[in-house]
Amino acid sequence: MPRTNPGLDYFPLDVDIDNDDKIELIEAKHGIVGFAVIIRLFMKIYRNGYYYQWGEKEQLLFSKRLNVDINTLNAIITDGIAWEIFNEQMFNEWNILTSKGIQKRYIEAAKRRKQVELIEEYLLLDNNCLNEYENVLIVDIKEDNVNIIKQSKVKESRVEESRVSPQSVVNLYNEKTSSLPKVQKLTDKRKRQVKTRLREYPTLTTYEELFTKAENSDFLSGRNGKWSACNFDWLLNENNMVKVLEGNYDNKEPAPVEAKFVRCAGCGNKVPEAEIVAIEMPGSSTPRKVCVNCEGV
Numbered sequence: 001m002p003r004t005n006p007g008l009d010y011f012p013l014d015v016d017i018d019n020d021d022k023i024e025l026i027e028a029k030h031g032i033v034g035f036a037v038i039i040r041l042f043m044k045i046y047r048n049g050y051y052y053q054w055g056e057k058e059q060l061l062f063s064k065r066l067n068v069d070i071n072t073l074n075a076i077i078t079d080g081i082a083w084e085i086f087n088e089q090m091f092n093e094w095n096i097l098t099s100k101g102i103q104k105r106y107i108e109a110a111k112r113r114k115q116v117e118l119i120e121e122y123l124l125l126d127n128n129c130l131n132e133y134e135n136v137l138i139v140d141i142k143e144d145n146v147n148i149i150k151q152s153k154v155k156e157s158r159v160e161e162s163r164v165s166p167q168s169v170v171n172l173y174n175e176k177t178s179s180l181p182k183v184q185k186l187t188d189k190r191k192r193q194v195k196t197r198l199r200e201y202p203t204l205t206t207y208e209e210l211f212t213k214a215e216n217s218d219f220l221s222g223r224n225g226k227w228s229a230c231n232f233d234w235l236l237n238e239n240n241m242v243k244v245l246e247g248n249y250d251n252k253e254p255a256p257v258e259a260k261f262v263r264c265a266g267c268g269n270k271v272p273e274a275e276i277v278a279i280e281m282p283g284s285s286t287p288r289k290v291c292v293n294c295e296g297v
Contacts (some may be wrong), residue, residue, distance in 0.1 A: 008109050011046040022083045030076050033068060037076045038085060040066060041097060050106035051098035051122055087124055093196065100124040107133055121195060126188060166194035169207050173232050176211035179221035183232045193236050210235060210244055217249040266294025
């Protein structure tokens with residue numbers, strides 16, 4: 001399991017938190033139980049660090065300790081995600097409860113520590129925010145190991161040269177796909193998406209094949225006029241990427257045209273229609289169709 005940051009002994013809680021629209025929505029729908037669940041989740045998150053894994057075990061234990069029905073508990077979580085108390089993408093991708101505000105309050109509370117570790121894939125804060133703290137250490141979660149890829153000040157960090165970077169994937173896309181929209185900016189969301197794919201497909205060869213297939217496909221490139229929504233984000237979607245690599249969007253070879261045979265009026269043999277000659281007959285409106293061998297007969 002990856003290393004996690006030590007939790008906090010306390011965390012800031014605004015005295016008017018119950019006036020926050022997001023919290024008020026929870027309380028309006030779920031009553032005081034909803035409010036209590038959210039506060040207890042904040043306590044659990046900060047005790048753990050800046051996120052809380054929300055798996056089956058955690059749900060059962062949390063439900064038992066609060067004496068709240070597990071279905072009610074998960075309904076509160078669902079609404080908390082919908083109303084942006086917790087980040088939807090982090091929950092869907094990593095099954096964790098966190099938010100940009102939670103992470104900001106965490107590193108602010110821990111700024112006097114010698115070192116604060118943050119898992120890169122879980123990060124919602126940008127470099128402008130992280131650069132304010134000199135004790136931040138960004139680590140990369142990869143399978144069961146944690147590899148340190150950024151140290152000390154984020155602005156002075158360097159990624160190992162041997163790793164495939166998200167930017168190199170973007171550059172390859174822009175190079176190989178002349179028919180598709182160019183990526184103008186490697187956003188944090190795109191960076192996380194690429195890193196997720198890189199855990200399963202760690203070499204550039206796979207992405208070169210992916211982007212080449214997309215460019216060669218008349219459908220994905222939009223050349224056949226049937227669809228024009230293919231782009232970098234679509235291709236990096238896990239399901240779409242698999243389909244493209246498996247050749248689902250490759251151009252189909254046209255079915256061979258079966259030769260049409262016509263019976264020659266001269267010799268009586270069936271011959272390809274291309275070898276039939278129509279001869280105008282005196283006194284008849286219907287031409288006589290004969291093969292080239294019978295044309296002069």
